[in-house]
Amino acid sequence: MKDGTGDIHEMMQDMGRRARAAADVLAYTPAEAKRAALEAAADAILDAEAEILAANAADLDAATNLTSAMTDRLKLDTGRIASMSDGVRAIAAQQDPVGAVIAEWDQPSGLRIRRVRTPLGVVGVIYESRPNVTADAGALCLKAGNAVILRGGSESTRSSAAIHDALVQGLKAAGLPADAIQRVPTTDRAAVGEMLTLSEYIDVIVPRGGRSLVGRVQAEARVPVFAHLEGICHIYVDKDVDPEMALDVVLNAKTRRTGICGAVECLLVHEDAAELGQKIVDALMAAGVDVRAEGLSGSAPATEEDWGKEYLDMKIAARLVPDIDASIAHIRRYGSSHTEAILTADDAAADLFFARLDSAILLRNASTQFADGGEFGMGAEIGIATGKMHARGPVGAEQLTSFKYLVTGDGTVRP
Amino acid sequence: MKDGTGDIHEMMQDMGRRARAAADVLAYTPAEAKRAALEAAADAILDAEAEILAANAADLDAATNLTSAMTDRLKLDTGRIASMSDGVRAIAAQQDPVGAVIAEWDQPSGLRIRRVRTPLGVVGVIYESRPNVTADAGALCLKAGNAVILRGGSESTRSSAAIHDALVQGLKAAGLPADAIQRVPTTDRAAVGEMLTLSEYIDVIVPRGGRSLVGRVQAEARVPVFAHLEGICHIYVDKDVDPEMALDVVLNAKTRRTGICGAVECLLVHEDAAELGQKIVDALMAAGVDVRAEGLSGSAPATEEDWGKEYLDMKIAARLVPDIDASIAHIRRYGSSHTEAILTADDAAADLFFARLDSAILLRNASTQFADGGEFGMGAEIGIATGKMHARGPVGAEQLTSFKYLVTGDGTVRP
Numbered sequence: 001m002k003d004g005t006g007d008i009h010e011m012m013q014d015m016g017r018r019a020r021a022a023a024d025v026l027a028y029t030p031a032e033a034k035r036a037a038l039e040a041a042a043d044a045i046l047d048a049e050a051e052i053l054a055a056n057a058a059d060l061d062a063a064t065n066l067t068s069a070m071t072d073r074l075k076l077d078t079g080r081i082a083s084m085s086d087g088v089r090a091i092a093a094q095q096d097p098v099g100a101v102i103a104e105w106d107q108p109s110g111l112r113i114r115r116v117r118t119p120l121g122v123v124g125v126i127y128e129s130r131p132n133v134t135a136d137a138g139a140l141c142l143k144a145g146n147a148v149i150l151r152g153g154s155e156s157t158r159s160s161a162a163i164h165d166a167l168v169q170g171l172k173a174a175g176l177p178a179d180a181i182q183r184v185p186t187t188d189r190a191a192v193g194e195m196l197t198l199s200e201y202i203d204v205i206v207p208r209g210g211r212s213l214v215g216r217v218q219a220e221a222r223v224p225v226f227a228h229l230e231g232i233c234h235i236y237v238d239k240d241v242d243p244e245m246a247l248d249v250v251l252n253a254k255t256r257r258t259g260i261c262g263a264v265e266c267l268l269v270h271e272d273a274a275e276l277g278q279k280i281v282d283a284l285m286a287a288g289v290d291v292r293a294e295g296l297s298g299s300a301p302a303t304e305e306d307w308g309k310e311y312l313d314m315k316i317a318a319r320l321v322p323d324i325d326a327s328i329a330h331i332r333r334y335g336s337s338h339t340e341a342i343l344t345a346d347d348a349a350a351d352l353f354f355a356r357l358d359s360a361i362l363l364r365n366a367s368t369q370f371a372d373g374g375e376f377g378m379g380a381e382i383g384i385a386t387g388k389m390h391a392r393g394p395v396g397a398e399q400l401t402s403f404k405y406l407v408t409g410d411g412t413v414r415p
Numbered sequence: 416m417k418d419g420t421g422d423i424h425e426m427m428q429d430m431g432r433r434a435r436a437a438a439d440v441l442a443y444t445p446a447e448a449k450r451a452a453l454e455a456a457a458d459a460i461l462d463a464e465a466e467i468l469a470a471n472a473a474d475l476d477a478a479t480n481l482t483s484a485m486t487d488r489l490k491l492d493t494g495r496i497a498s499m500s501d502g503v504r505a506i507a508a509q510q511d512p513v514g515a516v517i518a519e520w521d522q523p524s525g526l527r528i529r530r531v532r533t534p535l536g537v538v539g540v541i542y543e544s545r546p547n548v549t550a551d552a553g554a555l556c557l558k559a560g561n562a563v564i565l566r567g568g569s570e571s572t573r574s575s576a577a578i579h580d581a582l583v584q585g586l587k588a589a590g591l592p593a594d595a596i597q598r599v600p601t602t603d604r605a606a607v608g609e610m611l612t613l614s615e616y617i618d619v620i621v622p623r624g625g626r627s628l629v630g631r632v633q634a635e636a637r638v639p640v641f642a643h644l645e646g647i648c649h650i651y652v653d654k655d656v657d658p659e660m661a662l663d664v665v666l667n668a669k670t671r672r673t674g675i676c677g678a679v680e681c682l683l684v685h686e687d688a689a690e691l692g693q694k695i696v697d698a699l700m701a702a703g704v705d706v707r708a709e710g711l712s713g714s715a716p717a718t719e720e721d722w723g724k725e726y727l728d729m730k731i732a733a734r735l736v737p738d739i740d741a742s743i744a745h746i747r748r749y750g751s752s753h754t755e756a757i758l759t760a761d762d763a764a765a766d767l768f769f770a771r772l773d774s775a776i777l778l779r780n781a782s783t784q785f786a787d788g789g790e791f792g793m794g795a796e797i798g799i800a801t802g803k804m805h806a807r808g809p810v811g812a813e814q815l816t817s818f819k820y821l822v823t824g825d826g827t828v829r830p
Contacts, residue, residue, distance in 0.1 A: 027770075027771075027773060028770045028771060105792065107790065107791070107792055109785065109790060111778075111781055111785060111790070113791060113792075118773060118803075120803055120804075121803065199633075203803055203804075204804065218614075224639060224804045242826065244826075245825075245826035248826060248828055249826055249827075249828055252828035252829060253828075256828075256829055350823075354821050355442075355443045356442075356443060358442065358533060358819060359819065360819055360820065361819070361820045361822060362819060362820070362821050362822065363526075363822040363823070363824065364821075364822070364823045364824065365823065365824045365825055365826050365827065366526055366822060366823070366824030366826075366827040366828075367824075367827065367828045367829050369828075369829040370524065370526060370822065370824075370827070370829055375522065375524060375526070375829065376522070376528060376820070377520065377522055377528075388533075388535055388536065388618060388817035389535075389618075389619065389639045389804060389805045389817070390804045390805040392817060392818060392819065393819070393820050402803035402804070402807060403807060404773060404774065404775055404776070404777060404807065404808070405775065405776045405777070405791070405808050406769050406777050406779075407776060407777065407778040407779070407781060407785065408765075408778070408779045408780065408781070409778065409779065409780045409781030409782075409785075410660075410780055411657065411659075411660035411663060411664055411780050411781075412664075412780065412781040412782065412785070413663055413664055413667035413668075413671075413781075413782045413784075414667060414671055414782050414784040414785050414790065
C-alpha cells in the first residue's frame, strides 16, 4: 500500500468502520464462540512457530542500534512462542465478563433493575517493541467482546504480522469476523495520529510503552485513553520495621526482574532506620545494583535526575527522609501513581501511607513486583493503568468492559 | 475582574491549583465532616432565600428573548429553593462512597487485596440555565470527596452566585476548604475553553446541557469527559403487547413531563400493531401532543428532521416499522444511547431488544420517564451519562469516584 498521508487517513477510516461493524457482531457473540476462537488462535500460534520465528529473525536483522534490553524485548524463541500460546489459551479459559450481572435490585415502583456488563466497543492498542502484546491485547479485547485495532512498534512489525495472522485464523475457525482483530499494516507514524483522532470509531485507546509514547498519546488523543504511565515504584522503609523482612522485600522488588513496571526504582528510608537503610544499600550493591544515594553511602551520589526515574535496570535511587510525611511528599512529587510500598510494623503508619497516597496499587510489607494482573488473580492484563478513569491498576478483560441497565416492569408508569 | 483572555487564563490556572489543593484535603476528609458541610449548606440555602430570589429576579430581568421553556428552567421560587435545600440535605444523608471496600480477596501468595473507593479528584461541571445544578453538582462532588469547579450559564449567573455563596458557607461551617466548591465568576466563554484544557488540574469534565454545549466540550476537551448527550428516547411497541398497557406507558412517557431527558421523543410501532399504534397516536393528539407520523395518521407527516429530534415539548415522532429489527436499526441510527423501551409480552423480543441495543438504559414494559437517579435508588444525580467510559446512566456520588488497590502481606516476596 502507498504510504501517502491521505491514503493512511482513508485506510484508518476504513479500518475504523470495519472494527465498528465487527464490534456490533461481537456485542452479542456467545461466550463459547469467543472461547473457541481463542483456543483456535492458541493452536495457530504454535502451528505458525516457524513463520513467527522467521519474521522475528527478519525484524532483528532489520533493527539497528537496539540496546540489549530492546533486543531482549523484541526477540522470540520457541519458549516465548509457547508461553504466548499458553497466554491466549488461559484467556480463553477465563470466565466471560460480558453479560455478567454486576448488580440487581428492585425499586418500590415495581421496577427490577439489573446492571449488566457489556463490551466497550472498539479498542485501539498502541504499543512498542514487545511482539507478544499483539497476542495478549488481541486476545483480551476479544474476550471482552471488543473489536481491536493493534498498532505495534515498527521494530516488531514482521513478528506482529505473523502473530496477527494466527489470531485471525482463530477468528475464522470460530466463524467470527476477521475484522474483530485488525493490525495497522503500515509503520508510518501518521497512522498513530489517525488512530488518536478516530473518535467516531474507536472508544478507547490503550497506550503500552514509555514516557514519549504515552505523552504523545495523551497530548494528541481525541479519544478516551487508559493511561499507562511508566512504573516509577517506590518503597518506603519505616523506622519500626523487621530488618530481615525489609532486606528481603527490597532485594526482591529490585532484582527479581528489573525490566517490569513493578520493579522498584526508588528506596526511601526513615532516618531513624539509617543503619538498616545502609545495610539494604550494601546488600543491593553486593547484588550488583548501582545505587544512587542521598544520605546513605551508595555507588554514587544521587542527583535530581535520579528522583522519578524509571531505570528498568540494575539501578536504584535511595534517599534518607526525616519522616513518613517526607516519604509521602517525595512520592507525590516524583511518582507515576503506579505502585508504592511501605515496609512497617506500625499500623498507623501503614494507614497514613494508604490514605495519603493515591497510586493505583499500594502495598504494605510486600514486594512491588506483585503489581501484575496474574498476581492479583485477574488473569492476563494489557497493562497497569495509572489514570483514574474507568480502568485502574491491572487492566484485564473485565476492565475492558462497560455496562448498561436493563430494567423490567409490567406496564409501570411514573406517577 | 478584568475579562481579558490572558487574565482568564491566569484565573483558571489559579482556580485549578486551588481546586487540586482542596482535593488533596478532601481525599482524606472524614465522612462526618462532609455530611456536616452539606447540612450546613442546606440550611444556608434556606436562610439565603431572599438573596437568591433577588439574584434570580435580576437574572430574569437581564435575560432577553428566552423561550417560555428557558424561562421556566431559569426561574426560582420559594418551593424550588426549598427543594434545592432538601436535595442537598438528601445528599448529606446518603452513605459516603469514599473508603468503601468494593471487593476483598486473598491470593495464594498470601497477599490480601482490597479494592477501595477513592475520590476522582477535581471535577469540572459546565451547565446551562438551571441554577439548581449549582447546588446539586456542588453537593454531589463534595459527597464523593471531589473538589469541583462550576461554570453555569450566563443567564443564571447571579442566581448561581447566590447559591454558591450558601454552599461555601456550609464548607466553612464544617472547617472544609472553601476552594472545594469554586464557581467561575466570569461569563466570558473563554473560561470554558480554559476549563476544557486544564488537564493538569481537572480530572474529568461533566457537561450538562444541549447538543451544542456537549458538542463543543467533546470537540475541545483535553480532559476526560462524562458525555451527557440529549435524551432522544424511543419506545418500540411490539406486535404481541397488551394494548391498555402500551397506551398508558406511551402517554406517561410523553406527557408526564416533557422537559426532562427521559421523556420519549419517538414512537416506533410494529406494523402488525398498526391499529393499536393509531389508537395511541389518537390518544396522544387528544392529550394535546403534536404527532409527526409516518405510516400512521398524526398531526402532520414526519420528515427526516423528526427522526433523532429531542423536542422536550408536547411533540413526538411516530413511525410504523416492519419488524423489531427495523426498530433496532432506527434506534441505532437516530438514538443518543440514553434510554429506550420495548413494550411487549414476548420474552424473545425483549431479549433481542436488550441484547442488540447498547443504550445506557433499556426498559421493558415501563415508562422512559424512569430514567432518573432517584428512581434507580441512587439518590441525586448530576445527569444521565450516555458515554461508555467510567460512568454510565445516572451519575450519582458513587459514579463520581475512582478506586485503588490496598494490598497487605507479611514480608511477601514474589518467587
